[in-house]
Amino acid sequence: MTNRYKERNDEKADEKRPEDAAERWDRDFVRELHAIRRPKILKRIPGLNNGEVWILGAIWGLERERQMERIRVSELVKMMHCPAPAVSRQLKSLESRSFILRETDPEDRRNTLVSLTDAGIAKAKEMEACLNEFARGVYERMGAEDMEELIRLLRRLRHILEEEEGRWMSAGRNRKEEAPKKGKKKGEMR
Amino acid sequence: MTNRYKERNDEKADEKRPEDAAERWDRDFVRELHAIRRPKILKRIPGLNNGEVWILGAIWGLERERQMERIRVSELVKMMHCPAPAVSRQLKSLESRSFILRETDPEDRRNTLVSLTDAGIAKAKEMEACLNEFARGVYERMGAEDMEELIRLLRRLRHILEEEEGRWMSAGRNRKEEAPKKGKKKGEMR
Numbered sequence: 001m002t003n004r005y006k007e008r009n010d011e012k013a014d015e016k017r018p019e020d021a022a023e024r025w026d027r028d029f030v031r032e033l034h035a036i037r038r039p040k041i042l043k044r045i046p047g048l049n050n051g052e053v054w055i056l057g058a059i060w061g062l063e064r065e066r067q068m069e070r071i072r073v074s075e076l077v078k079m080m081h082c083p084a085p086a087v088s089r090q091l092k093s094l095e096s097r098s099f100i101l102r103e104t105d106p107e108d109r110r111n112t113l114v115s116l117t118d119a120g121i122a123k124a125k126e127m128e129a130c131l132n133e134f135a136r137g138v139y140e141r142m143g144a145e146d147m148e149e150l151i152r153l154l155r156r157l158r159h160i161l162e163e164e165e166g167r168w169m170s171a172g173r174n175r176k177e178e179a180p181k182k183g184k185k186k187g188e189m190r
Numbered sequence: 191m192t193n194r195y196k197e198r199n200d201e202k203a204d205e206k207r208p209e210d211a212a213e214r215w216d217r218d219f220v221r222e223l224h225a226i227r228r229p230k231i232l233k234r235i236p237g238l239n240n241g242e243v244w245i246l247g248a249i250w251g252l253e254r255e256r257q258m259e260r261i262r263v264s265e266l267v268k269m270m271h272c273p274a275p276a277v278s279r280q281l282k283s284l285e286s287r288s289f290i291l292r293e294t295d296p297e298d299r300r301n302t303l304v305s306l307t308d309a310g311i312a313k314a315k316e317m318e319a320c321l322n323e324f325a326r327g328v329y330e331r332m333g334a335e336d337m338e339e340l341i342r343l344l345r346r347l348r349h350i351l352e353e354e355e356g357r358w359m360s361a362g363r364n365r366k367e368e369a370p371k372k373g374k375k376k377g378e379m380r
Contacts, residue, residue, distance in 0.1 A: 022326045025337045032344035037227065038271070040355050081228075086273040134358060136212045141350045147215045150343040153336055154222035160331045165230050168324060 041134050045127050047097075053127065054080065055090045056099065059116055060124035070103070070113035099123055231324050235317050237287075243317065244270065245280045246289065249306055250314035260293070260303035289313055 019027070043050050058079055062071045073091065077084045091114060094100045099120035105111035116124060139147055209217070233240050248269055252261045263281065267274045281304060284290045289310035295301035306314060329337055 021334060021337075022329045025329045025341065026322075026325050028341045029337070029344070032341060032348055033223070033226070035348045036223070036344065036351065039351060041358060044359060083273055083276040085275060132216075134354065135216050138347070138350050138354050139212045139215050141354070142347055144211060146343055146346065147211075147219070149339070150347065151215065151218045151222060153340040153343065154219070154226065156336065157328070157332055157340065158222055158225045160328050161226065161229060164324065164328050164331070168231060169234060 041131070045130060047123065048127065049093075051086070051090045052094055055087065056094060056116075056120065056124050056127065059100065059114060060121075060128070063116060070115045072105070073102075073112040073114060076114070094120070231321070235320060237313065238317065239283075241276070241280045242284055245277065246284060246306075246310065246314050246317065249290065249304060250311075250318070253306060260305045262295070263292075263302040263304060266304070284310070 042053050045053050048056065055076065058076055059071055062075070062079070063069065073084075073087065076091075077087045080087055091100065091102060095102055097119075098117055100114050100116055103113050103115075105113050142150070232243050235243050238246065245266065248266055249261055252265070252269070253259065263274075263277065266281075267277045270277055281290065281292060285292055287309075288307055290304050290306055293303050293305075295303050332340070
């Protein structure tokens with residue numbers, strides 16, 4: 001215990017040394033990304049809770065993209081990066097208000113298929129119109145120059161990120177090959 | 191059915207009209223944010239899967255922030271924006287490898303408390319060092335000028351977003367007061 005508290009105090013002392021530029025960028029950048037990621041507006045769509053907004057939007061997006069009616073629940077789960085039971089719960093709630101239909105896949109009875117009802121399509125369009133109007137207001141206040149510059153910088157950051165990830169992963173592979181006796185099971189590495 | 195396919199085709203025709211600037215910004219901005227949000231590097235921390243990385247990082251962050259040992263599971267769930275059973279599963283897995291301890295809160299037996307073990311602290315530090323080294327490489331390649339500009343633009347966007355959300359919400363309240371007979375239950379509105 002004493003040892004852990006001591007460590008905690010070392011951390012504290014550590015935090016007092018001046019931040020360097022990369023640390024400041026990291027803190028500020030992560031903070032801004034986090035604030036932008038979950039806009040409160042998504043909690044204010046009439047008649048839908050926050051989770052339902054995401055799922056209804058995902059079904060609507062997939063249905064439109066593929067020009068087909070029914071979407072596999074397993075695909076939705078994968079797309080939402082969300083555990084299956086949580087997705088199921090939201091689907092059940094959307095179904096209880098007749099926004100979606102759930103059916104067993106006649107071609108593979110292990111799959112459940114979902115589709116938007118007419119009421120669901122109307123609700124998705126209402127939600128989309130509401131979010132688009134809101135986003136348009138924000139982008140227009142930002143102005144063309146700043147929006148173009150913001151997108152250019154994010155794109156540049158993403159390219160660098162992807163390149164560095166590539167380098168990192170091939171270096172990791174090499175490290176693994178050079179030092180395979182570190183006592184970690186292979187399954188644990190990935 | 192026919193009706194819905196027709197609607198689908200109208201959508202398609204709709205998509206063919208030229209995008210305006212705000213639509214293009216929305217598409218590009220959302221795409222870049224999405225790509226940056228889930229860096230693949232988080233899947234490459236030796237000995238931890240992706241979900242464990244987030245949870246271990248969250249416990250480590252909270253423990254350090256509060257200079258106290260034990261964190262309520264309910265707080266973690268809230269912080270992770272993730273359903274409780276998914277968090278529990280990751281905690282069980284971290285516990286099975288002795289990175290954390292789970293205990294019943296002696297002051298309120300309905301709560302479970304978690305804390306990092308010494309091995310957990312070591313793993314969190316290893317993970318942090320790895321991510322910091324990676325992030326530093328990315329930021330340094332971006333360069334000071336572009337990083338400062340990116341943060342300035344994100345901050346400006348966030349301020350506008352917050353102001354517009356405030357306006358939107360007070361307008362929504364007014365709309366609700368003016369037209370309370372729209373047939374929606376109050377509970378459905380939020």
